[in-house]
Amino acid sequence: MTSPTGSAGSVRIPRRASWRWSEKAWGMSSGTAGLSSLRGGAPEGPELAFELLRHAQGFGYATEAGGAVVAWATEAGYEQLWATVRAWNVASRRVLEKLGFRETGQVEHGAVHGDSLLTVRSLSSPA
Template sequence: MSRHFALDSLETDRLVLRRRNEREAGIYRRLWTERDPRVPAHRRIDTEGRPTLEDIRAEIHRERQLTRPGLLAVERKIDGDVIGYCGLVFHGNGAPDEPELAYELLRSTHGYGYATEAGGAVLDWAAEAGYERVWATVRDWNAASRRVLDKLGFGETGQVEADAVHGDSLLTVRKLGDAHRVGRIRPR
Protein backbone atom coordinates (compact mmCIF):
# COMPACT_ATOMS: atom_id res chain seq x y z
CA MET A 1 0.00 0.00 0.00
CA SER A 2 1.32 3.44 -0.88
CA ARG A 3 1.27 5.97 1.90
CA HIS A 4 1.56 9.73 1.75
CA PHE A 5 4.06 10.77 4.41
CA ALA A 6 4.13 14.54 3.99
CA LEU A 7 2.85 15.70 7.32
CA ASP A 8 3.68 19.26 8.24
CA SER A 9 1.08 19.88 10.92
CA LEU A 10 -2.23 18.87 12.47
CA GLU A 11 -4.62 21.06 14.39
CA THR A 12 -7.09 20.24 17.16
CA ASP A 13 -9.31 22.50 19.21
CA ARG A 14 -6.49 23.46 21.58
CA LEU A 15 -3.28 22.26 19.91
CA VAL A 16 -1.12 22.53 16.84
CA LEU A 17 1.07 19.52 16.12
CA ARG A 18 3.87 20.36 13.72
CA ARG A 19 7.33 19.24 12.75
CA ARG A 20 9.85 19.76 15.52
CA ASN A 21 12.67 22.22 15.00
CA GLU A 22 16.15 22.57 16.41
CA ARG A 23 15.37 25.85 18.22
CA GLU A 24 13.15 23.86 20.61
CA ALA A 25 15.94 21.53 21.80
CA GLY A 26 15.80 23.02 25.31
CA ILE A 27 12.19 21.93 25.75
CA TYR A 28 12.97 18.36 24.66
CA ARG A 29 16.02 18.23 26.94
CA ARG A 30 13.83 19.40 29.81
CA LEU A 31 11.63 16.35 29.18
CA TRP A 32 14.73 14.19 29.75
CA THR A 33 15.34 15.88 33.12
CA GLU A 34 11.73 15.38 34.25
CA ARG A 35 11.61 11.63 33.63
CA ASP A 36 10.73 9.30 36.46
CA PRO A 37 13.78 7.69 38.08
CA ARG A 38 12.33 4.26 37.19
CA VAL A 39 12.83 5.02 33.49
CA PRO A 40 15.81 3.05 32.12
CA ALA A 41 19.12 4.91 32.23
CA HIS A 42 19.43 5.17 28.42
CA ARG A 43 16.29 7.35 28.47
CA ARG A 44 17.58 9.74 31.18
CA ILE A 45 20.38 12.33 31.32
CA ASP A 46 23.63 10.45 31.98
CA THR A 47 26.47 11.39 34.31
CA GLU A 48 28.20 13.25 31.46
CA GLY A 49 25.12 15.39 30.83
CA ARG A 50 24.06 13.59 27.67
CA PRO A 51 22.07 14.11 25.69
CA THR A 52 23.21 17.71 25.43
CA LEU A 53 21.32 20.43 23.63
CA GLU A 54 23.60 19.81 20.64
CA ASP A 55 22.80 16.07 20.72
CA ILE A 56 19.10 16.83 20.67
CA ARG A 57 19.46 19.42 17.90
CA ALA A 58 21.36 16.86 15.82
CA GLU A 59 18.64 14.25 16.39
CA ILE A 60 15.93 16.69 15.30
CA HIS A 61 18.00 17.58 12.23
CA ARG A 62 18.31 13.86 11.32
CA GLU A 63 14.61 13.35 11.94
CA ARG A 64 13.69 16.17 9.55
CA GLN A 65 15.57 14.39 6.75
CA LEU A 66 13.32 11.30 6.96
CA THR A 67 10.43 10.76 4.58
CA ARG A 68 8.38 8.87 7.16
CA PRO A 69 6.28 10.70 9.71
CA GLY A 70 7.99 11.18 13.03
CA LEU A 71 7.63 13.13 16.24
CA LEU A 72 5.70 16.37 16.14
CA ALA A 73 5.95 19.32 18.50
CA VAL A 74 2.82 19.76 20.60
CA GLU A 75 2.07 23.47 20.81
CA ARG A 76 -0.78 25.05 22.74
CA LYS A 77 -2.72 27.48 20.55
CA ILE A 78 -3.60 29.97 23.26
CA ASP A 79 -0.13 30.27 24.79
CA GLY A 80 1.89 29.46 21.67
CA ASP A 81 4.25 27.34 23.77
CA VAL A 82 5.64 23.90 22.95
CA ILE A 83 4.77 21.48 25.74
CA GLY A 84 6.24 18.24 24.37
CA TYR A 85 5.97 15.89 21.44
CA CYS A 86 3.63 13.30 19.97
CA GLY A 87 3.96 11.27 16.81
CA LEU A 88 4.86 8.03 15.14
CA VAL A 89 8.13 6.13 15.40
CA PHE A 90 9.21 3.01 13.54
CA HIS A 91 11.37 0.46 15.28
CA GLY A 92 9.81 -2.92 14.95
CA ASN A 93 7.54 -3.69 17.92
CA GLY A 94 4.89 -4.75 15.43
CA ALA A 95 5.26 -5.53 11.75
CA PRO A 96 8.11 -3.58 10.08
CA ASP A 97 5.72 -1.05 8.55
CA GLU A 98 3.58 -0.54 11.65
CA PRO A 99 4.35 2.58 13.65
CA GLU A 100 4.41 3.09 17.38
CA LEU A 101 2.65 6.04 18.99
CA ALA A 102 5.04 8.05 21.16
CA TYR A 103 4.25 11.06 23.31
CA GLU A 104 5.75 12.95 26.20
CA LEU A 105 4.66 16.25 27.71
CA LEU A 106 6.14 18.56 30.31
CA ARG A 107 4.96 17.66 33.81
CA SER A 108 3.39 21.09 34.31
CA THR A 109 0.91 20.26 31.53
CA HIS A 110 -0.15 16.82 32.78
CA GLY A 111 -3.79 16.30 33.70
CA TYR A 112 -5.34 18.60 31.09
CA GLY A 113 -6.06 16.01 28.38
CA TYR A 114 -3.36 17.27 26.01
CA ALA A 115 -1.75 13.84 25.53
CA THR A 116 -5.10 12.27 24.65
CA GLU A 117 -5.96 15.14 22.30
CA ALA A 118 -2.58 15.03 20.55
CA GLY A 119 -2.57 11.22 20.38
CA GLY A 120 -6.07 11.21 18.91
CA ALA A 121 -5.03 13.62 16.16
CA VAL A 122 -1.99 11.49 15.29
CA LEU A 123 -4.10 8.31 15.21
CA ASP A 124 -6.70 9.95 12.97
CA TRP A 125 -3.94 11.04 10.62
CA ALA A 126 -2.40 7.53 10.70
CA ALA A 127 -5.77 6.02 9.74
CA GLU A 128 -6.16 8.50 6.88
CA ALA A 129 -2.62 7.66 5.73
CA GLY A 130 -3.60 4.00 5.44
CA TYR A 131 -2.05 2.43 8.52
CA GLU A 132 -4.07 -0.47 9.86
CA ARG A 133 -2.53 -0.73 13.33
CA VAL A 134 -0.48 1.39 15.70
CA TRP A 135 1.49 0.06 18.64
CA ALA A 136 2.42 1.64 21.95
CA THR A 137 4.54 0.42 24.83
CA VAL A 138 4.08 1.56 28.40
CA ARG A 139 5.65 0.66 31.75
CA ASP A 140 3.25 -1.16 34.06
CA TRP A 141 3.72 1.52 36.75
CA ASN A 142 2.85 4.43 34.42
CA ALA A 143 -0.83 4.76 35.30
CA ALA A 144 -1.26 8.14 33.58
CA SER A 145 0.03 6.89 30.21
CA ARG A 146 -1.97 3.70 30.56
CA ARG A 147 -5.11 5.83 31.00
CA VAL A 148 -4.24 7.89 27.91
CA LEU A 149 -3.75 4.74 25.83
CA ASP A 150 -7.03 3.31 27.13
CA LYS A 151 -8.89 6.51 26.17
CA LEU A 152 -7.31 6.28 22.70
CA GLY A 153 -8.64 2.74 22.26
CA PHE A 154 -5.42 0.77 22.74
CA GLY A 155 -5.68 -2.70 24.21
CA GLU A 156 -3.02 -4.71 25.96
CA THR A 157 -1.78 -7.61 23.84
CA GLY A 158 -0.57 -9.77 26.70
CA GLN A 159 3.00 -9.35 25.47
CA VAL A 160 5.15 -8.19 28.36
CA GLU A 161 8.85 -7.45 28.42
CA ALA A 162 9.73 -8.33 32.00
CA ASP A 163 12.01 -5.87 33.78
CA ALA A 164 12.40 -6.27 37.54
CA VAL A 165 14.48 -3.06 37.78
CA HIS A 166 12.45 -0.56 35.72
CA GLY A 167 9.01 -2.19 35.67
CA ASP A 168 7.54 -4.45 33.04
CA SER A 169 6.94 -2.95 29.60
CA LEU A 170 3.47 -3.70 28.24
CA LEU A 171 2.79 -3.86 24.51
CA THR A 172 -0.55 -2.37 23.44
CA VAL A 173 -2.16 -2.10 20.01
CA ARG A 174 -4.86 -0.07 18.36
CA LYS A 175 -6.53 -1.17 15.13
CA LEU A 176 -7.38 1.80 12.94
CA GLY A 177 -10.27 2.22 10.58
CA ASP A 178 -12.91 4.58 9.30
CA ALA A 179 -15.53 3.32 11.75
CA HIS A 180 -14.02 5.00 14.81
CA ARG A 181 -12.37 8.38 14.70
CA VAL A 182 -10.41 9.22 17.80
CA GLY A 183 -10.16 12.99 17.73
CA ARG A 184 -11.12 15.94 15.64
CA ILE A 185 -8.21 17.00 13.48
CA ARG A 186 -7.92 19.55 10.80
CA PRO A 187 -4.77 19.20 8.70
CA ARG A 188 -3.20 22.61 8.34
Protein backbone atom coordinates in the same frame (compact mmCIF):
# COMPACT_ATOMS: atom_id res chain seq x y z
CA MET B 1 -2.30 17.33 10.45
CA THR B 2 0.29 16.64 7.81
CA SER B 3 3.43 14.60 8.14
CA PRO B 4 6.73 16.43 8.39
CA THR B 5 8.24 13.54 6.42
CA GLY B 6 5.62 13.37 3.65
CA SER B 7 2.90 10.85 2.92
CA ALA B 8 3.26 7.56 4.76
CA GLY B 9 1.31 5.44 2.28
CA SER B 10 -0.02 2.05 3.29
CA VAL B 11 3.32 0.22 3.42
CA ARG B 12 6.16 2.69 3.97
CA ILE B 13 6.60 3.75 7.57
CA PRO B 14 8.54 6.93 8.19
CA ARG B 15 11.33 6.34 10.69
CA ARG B 16 9.78 9.13 12.71
CA ALA B 17 6.81 11.41 12.23
CA SER B 18 6.37 13.67 15.22
CA TRP B 19 4.87 16.94 16.26
CA ARG B 20 5.81 19.24 19.10
CA TRP B 21 3.49 21.78 20.64
CA SER B 22 3.74 24.67 23.03
CA GLU B 23 1.17 26.20 25.30
CA LYS B 24 1.09 29.99 24.95
CA ALA B 25 0.32 30.46 28.65
CA TRP B 26 3.63 28.84 29.59
CA GLY B 27 5.64 30.13 26.65
CA MET B 28 7.60 26.90 26.37
CA SER B 29 7.43 23.49 24.78
CA SER B 30 4.81 21.28 26.39
CA GLY B 31 5.33 17.91 24.72
CA THR B 32 5.59 15.76 21.64
CA ALA B 33 3.46 13.08 20.00
CA GLY B 34 4.00 11.04 16.89
CA LEU B 35 4.76 7.75 15.19
CA SER B 36 7.97 5.81 15.19
CA SER B 37 9.18 2.66 13.48
CA LEU B 38 12.36 2.53 15.54
CA ARG B 39 11.15 0.03 18.17
CA GLY B 40 12.60 -3.41 17.57
CA GLY B 41 10.15 -5.52 19.59
CA ALA B 42 6.82 -4.32 18.22
CA PRO B 43 5.08 -6.22 15.45
CA GLU B 44 4.77 -4.65 12.01
CA GLY B 45 3.46 -1.13 11.89
CA PRO B 46 4.32 2.15 13.52
CA GLU B 47 4.35 2.83 17.23
CA LEU B 48 2.46 5.73 18.80
CA ALA B 49 4.58 7.74 21.21
CA PHE B 50 3.75 10.76 23.33
CA GLU B 51 5.59 12.61 26.05
CA LEU B 52 4.54 15.61 28.10
CA LEU B 53 6.61 17.80 30.33
CA ARG B 54 5.42 17.80 33.92
CA HIS B 55 3.84 21.29 33.71
CA ALA B 56 1.55 20.11 30.89
CA GLN B 57 0.31 16.90 32.51
CA GLY B 58 -3.27 16.51 33.68
CA PHE B 59 -4.92 18.81 31.13
CA GLY B 60 -5.90 16.24 28.48
CA TYR B 61 -3.12 17.21 26.06
CA ALA B 62 -1.83 13.63 25.67
CA THR B 63 -5.29 12.38 24.75
CA GLU B 64 -5.85 15.27 22.32
CA ALA B 65 -2.42 14.94 20.68
CA GLY B 66 -2.59 11.14 20.59
CA GLY B 67 -6.03 11.35 18.98
CA ALA B 68 -4.68 13.68 16.30
CA VAL B 69 -1.84 11.26 15.55
CA VAL B 70 -4.27 8.31 15.38
CA ALA B 71 -6.46 10.30 12.96
CA TRP B 72 -3.43 11.17 10.81
CA ALA B 73 -2.31 7.51 10.77
CA THR B 74 -5.81 6.41 9.75
CA GLU B 75 -5.89 8.92 6.89
CA ALA B 76 -2.39 7.83 5.85
CA GLY B 77 -3.64 4.27 5.39
CA TYR B 78 -2.14 2.42 8.34
CA GLU B 79 -4.11 -0.62 9.47
CA GLN B 80 -2.95 -0.69 13.09
CA LEU B 81 -0.80 1.09 15.61
CA TRP B 82 1.21 -0.20 18.55
CA ALA B 83 2.26 1.50 21.76
CA THR B 84 4.35 0.44 24.70
CA VAL B 85 3.75 1.78 28.17
CA ARG B 86 5.41 1.16 31.51
CA ALA B 87 3.21 -0.96 33.76
CA TRP B 88 3.47 1.64 36.55
CA ASN B 89 2.40 4.54 34.28
CA VAL B 90 -1.31 4.55 35.06
CA ALA B 91 -1.95 7.95 33.44
CA SER B 92 -0.48 6.90 30.07
CA ARG B 93 -2.28 3.55 30.23
CA ARG B 94 -5.53 5.50 30.69
CA VAL B 95 -4.71 7.74 27.71
CA LEU B 96 -4.06 4.70 25.50
CA GLU B 97 -7.33 3.13 26.64
CA LYS B 98 -9.22 6.35 25.76
CA LEU B 99 -7.56 6.25 22.31
CA GLY B 100 -8.85 2.70 21.72
CA PHE B 101 -5.66 0.73 22.42
CA ARG B 102 -5.93 -2.62 24.19
CA GLU B 103 -3.25 -4.43 26.14
CA THR B 104 -2.04 -7.57 24.36
CA GLY B 105 -0.72 -9.39 27.42
CA GLN B 106 2.83 -9.20 26.04
CA VAL B 107 5.24 -7.86 28.67
CA GLU B 108 8.82 -6.78 28.16
CA HIS B 109 10.56 -7.06 31.52
CA GLY B 110 12.84 -4.21 32.47
CA ALA B 111 15.04 -4.30 35.56
CA VAL B 112 15.87 -0.58 35.49
CA HIS B 113 12.67 1.27 34.46
CA GLY B 114 10.09 -1.44 35.07
CA ASP B 115 8.05 -3.68 32.81
CA SER B 116 6.66 -2.40 29.50
CA LEU B 117 3.25 -3.51 28.24
CA LEU B 118 2.52 -3.84 24.52
CA THR B 119 -0.80 -2.36 23.36
CA VAL B 120 -2.46 -2.36 19.93
CA ARG B 121 -5.16 -0.38 18.13
CA SER B 122 -6.80 -1.47 14.89
CA LEU B 123 -7.45 1.44 12.55
CA SER B 124 -9.70 -0.51 10.23
CA SER B 125 -12.51 -0.60 12.81
CA PRO B 126 -13.81 2.05 15.23
CA ALA B 127 -12.19 2.29 18.68
